[in-house]
Amino acid sequence: AQSVAQPEDQVNVAEGNPLTVKCTYSVSGNPYLFWYVQYPNRGLQFLLKYITGDNLVKGSYGFEAEFNKSQTSFHLKKPSALVSDSALYFCAVLNNDMRFGAGTRLTVKP
Amino acid sequence: NAGVTQTPKFQVLKTGQSMTLQCAQDMNHEYMSWYRQDPGMGLRLIHYSVGAGITDQGEVPNGYNVSRSTTEDFPLRLLSAAPSQTSVYFCASSYSGAATGNTIYFGEGSWLTVV
Numbered sequence: 001a002q003s004v005a006q007p008e009d010q011v012n013v014a015e016g017n018p019l020t021v022k023c024t025y026s027v028s029g030n031p032y033l034f035w036y037v038q039y040p041n042r043g044l045q046f047l048l049k050y051i052t053g054d055n056l057v058k059g060s061y062g063f064e065a066e067f068n069k070s071q072t073s074f075h076l077k078k079p080s081a082l083v084s085d086s087a088l089y090f091c092a093v094l095n096n097d098m099r100f101g102a103g104t105r106l107t108v109k110p
Numbered sequence: 111n112a113g114v115t116q117t118p119k120f121q122v123l124k125t126g127q128s129m130t131l132q133c134a135q136d137m138n139h140e141y142m143s144w145y146r147q148d149p150g151m152g153l154r155l156i157h158y159s160v161g162a163g164i165t166d167q168g169e170v171p172n173g174y175n176v177s178r179s180t181t182e183d184f185p186l187r188l189l190s191a192a193p194s195q196t197s198v199y200f201c202a203s204s205y206s207g208a209a210t211g212n213t214i215y216f217g218e219g220s221w222l223t224v225v
Contacts, residue, residue, distance in 0.1 A: 009150070034213075043114075043200055043216035044153075090152060097143065097168060098202075098214055100153040 002027035004093045006101035013081045013108055021076040021104045023091030032094035033074040035065055037087045038103075044090060050074060061085070081108045113137065116201050116217035123191040123224045131186040131220050133201030141204040142184040143168070143214070144176065146197040153200065159184055191224045198222070 004025045013019045025031055032051055036044040048059025055067045065076045074091060086108045091101040117132045135142065143158035145168075155168030159178040173195060175187040184203075188195060201217040 006152075036216075041219070043218045044202075046213050046215070049213060092153075097155050097158050099155065099169075100145075102150055102152040 002031075002093045002095045002099050004033075004091050004099055004101040006089075006091055006104045008104050009102075010105050010107070013106070015083050015108050015110050016080050019076075019078050019081040019085070019106065019108070021089050021091075021106060023074045023076065023101060024072050025074060025091070025093045026072065027093050027095055029095070031067075031074075033065075033067065034092040034094065034098070035059065035063070035074075035076050036090045036092060036100075038090065039087050047076070047089075081106075083108050083110055114201055114203050114215050114217035116199075116220050118220060119218065120221045121223070123188070123222065125191060125193060125224060127191050129188050129191065131188075131199055131201075131222070133184045133186065133217060134182050135184075135201075135203040135215075136182065137203065137205065137215070138181060139203035139205050139215075140181065141212075141214075142178065143202045144174070144184070144186045145200045145202065146170065146195075147200060147219075148197050156186065156199075188222075193224045196222060196224045 034049045035047040038044050050057045050067045058064045088103050090103050114135045140161045144156040145153040147153050154170045157176040159165045199220045202214045204212045204214045
């Protein structure tokens with residue numbers, strides 16, 4: 001069965017600094033990996049996904065993620081954080097169904 | 111652009127009551143699913159469906175029933191509500207089978223409290 005882990009409950013960064021939200025996965029076969037963002041009292045919004053191809057995937061709002069097969073990781077990154085990026089971020093792995101990590105709360109301080 | 115619509119948004123139930131959370135999508139998606147979100151546990155899959163007439167269990171199916179009589183609708187039924195079912199519930203859909211890697215779209219959530 002597939003699973004995904006987000007080792008950090010909380011990530012704090014200053015506005016303008018780069019941010020990284022970590023994700024590792026476990027799946028048999030080729031992984032389909034996703035990042036979603038959730039704002040307060042809202043549903044999840046799709047950010048980006050890795051299916052195949054380039055290991056660096058670019059997504060919405062300036063986010064990108066790097067797929068690393070040897071480390072079984074799919075970390076979310078952004079070169080320059082904005083206060084408006086503050087939200088809950090979920091990594092997910094897809095096989096027959098979608099399994100989510102526990103989420104990482106990102107806080108960007110002015 | 112309705113997307114995935116869930117109702118009700120908020121509900122309070124007494125222990126032992128039954129209720130149905132409604133979910134409808136207007137994107138002709140084959141794949142639909144229900145998740146519950148609890149603090150520190152992410153989203154856990156309750157049930158899913160790969161098409162009309164087909165449903166299957168996810169990680170945490172106990173206490174919930176689903177049916178898929180049409181492509182558009184995927185209701186989630188709580189048979190006898192328990193306080194442990196207090197959670198936020200999300201319905202989601204995807205254009206085709208999840209294994210193809212198509213993006214899953216989420217509804218806005220249903221906040222359920224069981225007292």
